[in-house]
Amino acid sequence: MSGQIHSFLSCSTEDFVSIFDHFDNEETSHRVFISRLPQRRLVEHLDISDIECYWLTDRGDEGTLEPSYHKILALLSNRFSNHKGSIFLEGLEWLSSLHGFDELLGFIRTLSDSIHRTYWNLYLSIDKDSFSPIEFNQIIREAPQITIEIEDSISHIIEDSLIINSPIKEEGLEVELHQDGSPKLVMLTRLPENGFSKSILQRRVLQWRRMGLDVSEIESALYSSNTLLMFDTYTKIEEKVRRAVQLDNWISENVEDSQERSIAQFRIRQLTGLDELERRYFSN
Numbered sequence: 001m002s003g004q005i006h007s008f009l010s011c012s013t014e015d016f017v018s019i020f021d022h023f024d025n026e027e028t029s030h031r032v033f034i035s036r037l038p039q040r041r042l043v044e045h046l047d048i049s050d051i052e053c054y055w056l057t058d059r060g061d062e063g064t065l066e067p068s069y070h071k072i073l074a075l076l077s078n079r080f081s082n083h084k085g086s087i088f089l090e091g092l093e094w095l096s097s098l099h100g101f102d103e104l105l106g107f108i109r110t111l112s113d114s115i116h117r118t119y120w121n122l123y124l125s126i127d128k129d130s131f132s133p134i135e136f137n138q139i140i141r142e143a144p145q146i147t148i149e150i151e152d153s154i155s156h157i158i159e160d161s162l163i164i165n166s167p168i169k170e171e172g173l174e175v176e177l178h179q180d181g182s183p184k185l186v187m188l189t190r191l192p193e194n195g196f197s198k199s200i201l202q203r204r205v206l207q208w209r210r211m212g213l214d215v216s217e218i219e220s221a222l223y224s225s226n227t228l229l230m231f232d233t234y235t236k237i238e239e240k241v242r243r244a245v246q247l248d249n250w251i252s253e254n255v256e257d258s259q260e261r262s263i264a265q266f267r268i269r270q271l272t273g274l275d276e277l278e279r280r281y282f283s284n
Contacts, residue, residue: 002084005112005122007143013037016090016125017046030085034072036094039063044209047202049222056091067091067098069107076122077114084119092139093130101135108142185211185248185268190238196231198222204234208241212269215241237271244268247277254281 010016013035020031031051035042038055042048054065054075065071076087096104108124115122124143128136188207191200202222208215221233248268255261267273 002119002121003116005108005115005124005143006146007124007126007139008146009128010090010125011127011129013042013090013125014045016088019123020046020088030079030083032076032079032085032087034065034087034089034091036091047206047222049202049219056094067095069095069099069103069110073107073110073114076111080114080118080120085121087120087122088125089122090125092124093127096131101131105135105138105142108139112142184252185213185241185245187242187245191231191234193231196227196234198227198230201230201234208237213241213244214270217271240271240274243274243278244271247274247281250281 008016008019020033032054033042033046033048033051034054034056036056037045038057039048039053042053053063055061055063056067057064058067060066065075072089079085079087092104092108095107111122122143123146124139126136126139126143126145131139188204191204201218205215205218205222215237218233218237221230224230248265251261251264251268255264264277267277
């Protein structure tokens with residue numbers, strides 16, 4: 001249903017973005033995210049290539065939004081009158097500290113009135129511990145709480161029986177670490193061409209990024225509507241990742257010099273110099 005406002009309990013941006021794929025995945029739907037994180041950090045948690053993102057901050061840079069109720073309402077009111085979709089807003093705790101709780105509650109009520117009878121839904125990120133029980137209940141009265149069960153394993157991002165064999169878990173992203181604390185690279189199950197889609201590729205790119213891999217080479221393909229081109233680009237990067245995983249595992253176990261190991265692992269995660277590294281370590 002559209003024209004509604006809800007709240008979602010979360011303690012971090014990572015918690016909040018875990019609900020994104022559960023709402024409005026239609027290509028015709030628009031998504032707006034007003035976050036306490038700048039875009040350069042958001043990409044660590046979310047593929048923002050098709051999301052209108054704003055960094056809620058006092059800084060006046062491009063892509064930012066002042067922590068002003070007037071400025072936020074002006075932006076959202078403009079969106080409410082066009083298209084349809086979902087808006088995700090975090091930072092209410094900060095807004096409350098700046099302007100007071102009564103002003104925040106009035107702001108939420110105005111949002112609720114504004115979104116009514118539109119084709120939009122609004123989701124608020126709420127950290128329960130940041131408000132008193134009375135304040136929290138007042139917020140929930142205006143923006144009813146929703147609870148979504150997030151699958152523990154990213155293998156449930158499945159289409160056409162796609163299974164990912166990896167110790168990486170969805171959103172919490174528990175990554176196996178090397179002894180020096182760096183993320184250990186793991187080989188994910190190869191994506192089949194049958195059933196391949198842009199959404200699957202986006203999720204795979206996120207998995208690679210979270211392992212610390214620089215896969216910027218593939219990001220241009222995410223803007224393509226040609227599935228065959230996307231899959232062809234994916235297979236090329238996937239082969240590089242396979243080689244990188246083999247090198248990373250071998251080096252972590254066999255190279256004792258910490259400086260040499262760090263330099264090699266940095267190059268591996270950049271997916272550069274793989275030929276040279278293979279010649280050096282695999283020549284025999």
